[in-house]
Amino acid sequence: MTSSFKKTRIAIIGVGAVGSTTAYTLLLRERMDELVLIDANKAKAIGDALDMNHGVPFVGKASVWAGSYKDCRDADIIIITAGVPQHPGESRIDLLKRNVGIFESITDEILKSGTNGIILVASNPVDIMSYFTWRKSGFPFERVIGSGTLLDSARFRYLIGQKLNIDARSIHAHIIGEHGDSELPLWSLANISGANVPLSEEEREDVFINTRDAAYKIIEAKGATYYAIALALDRICTAIVKNEAAVLNVSTLLTDYFDISDVYLGVPCVVDNTGVREKVALQINNHERELLHKSADKLKSLIKSIS
Numbered sequence: 001m002t003s004s005f006k007k008t009r010i011a012i013i014g015v016g017a018v019g020s021t022t023a024y025t026l027l028l029r030e031r032m033d034e035l036v037l038i039d040a041n042k043a044k045a046i047g048d049a050l051d052m053n054h055g056v057p058f059v060g061k062a063s064v065w066a067g068s069y070k071d072c073r074d075a076d077i078i079i080i081t082a083g084v085p086q087h088p089g090e091s092r093i094d095l096l097k098r099n100v101g102i103f104e105s106i107t108d109e110i111l112k113s114g115t116n117g118i119i120l121v122a123s124n125p126v127d128i129m130s131y132f133t134w135r136k137s138g139f140p141f142e143r144v145i146g147s148g149t150l151l152d153s154a155r156f157r158y159l160i161g162q163k164l165n166i167d168a169r170s171i172h173a174h175i176i177g178e179h180g181d182s183e184l185p186l187w188s189l190a191n192i193s194g195a196n197v198p199l200s201e202e203e204r205e206d207v208f209i210n211t212r213d214a215a216y217k218i219i220e221a222k223g224a225t226y227y228a229i230a231l232a233l234d235r236i237c238t239a240i241v242k243n244e245a246a247v248l249n250v251s252t253l254l255t256d257y258f259d260i261s262d263v264y265l266g267v268p269c270v271v272d273n274t275g276v277r278e279k280v281a282l283q284i285n286n287h288e289r290e291l292l293h294k295s296a297d298k299l300k301s302l303i304k305s306i307s
């Protein structure tokens with residue numbers, strides 16, 4: 001039987017640890033009708049598609065296949081998780097040069113497909129990769145989104161919740177700026193249903209350091225991080241495909257945002273089926289503003305050195 005309904009399609013480019021875990025998460029949560037897996041290692045994409053298709057009878061109907069860039073044409077979302085994983089002790093910024101070359105060719109292939117979809121970048125350093133993808137693609141910035149500090153904010157909320165024995169979902173707290181070493185916690189806005197977060201300065205410092213350095217610990221322990229980022233990407237995809245207008249800390253192009261322009265950084269944004277609909281006007285204090293500027297300066301100087 002054929003249907004006239006437009007099928008929701010998500011394509012994932014790079015089905016390594018992050019890409020395949022994201023694919024599996026999206027499949028389990030029934031976020032789309034069609035899931036396309038694309039990887040330079042075609043055998044991996046074929047194997048993953050077969051494996052996931054065999055699970056379809058348990059989760060409902062979805063077509064999963066190992067595809068090509070042509071399949072991006074009808075994709076609502078194209079997630080890029082291709083690249084090289086972070087080595088133990090390697091900063092995300094050190095990944096930069098290795099990943100930029102890969103991204104140039106991937107963006108070219110996506111453009112050739114003629115897609116009108118939204119590009120969602122997860123590869124690190126994610127703010128820089130998103131910026132170059134946006135510039136290379138010529139897409140409006142709304143349609144090129146980085147996963148930004150959504151994962152960092154989840155780690156932050158989890159750790160605050162652990163300290164206070166409160167469900168992380170009831171903790172409202174944000175990490176903004178670079179997804180990486182110069183990110184900053186917005187303690188001035190952190191709250192539990194409007195109440196202050198009752199943590200000492202030492203406890204706050206401990207929570208933030210463990211948030212910021214979480215990826216290093218996980219990579220040290222098992223080589224890569226992929227479960228929580230898969231859930232973060234699922235969260236962004238859901239906001240897009242369900243046109244939720246959810247506020248999420250994604251990486252987006254800043255223009256006159258606290259006097260910061262021409263750089264991608266993680267800030268709270270309204271995400272719907274147009275992509276990043278708008279940025280939330282934050283009321284941050286002078287210290288936080290200063291840290292945000294430092295984060296932006298760091299990324300801008302890196303962008304300049306590559307440009």
Ligand code: NAD
Nearest residue numbers: 014015016017018039040041082083085122123124224229
């Ligand atoms: P991985 O090595 O397991 O997988 C990368 C995949 O990309 C491989 O399957 C490889 O074959 C594929 N690939 C390489 N070049 C390609 C190309 N030109 N076209 C298509 N596919 C290509 O790595 P991973 O652990 O899955 O990490 C992927 C990326 O995600 C890294 O940059 C990592 O740092 C990043 N990451 C980001 C976050 C975040 O919060 N944004 C979290 C975790 C990991």
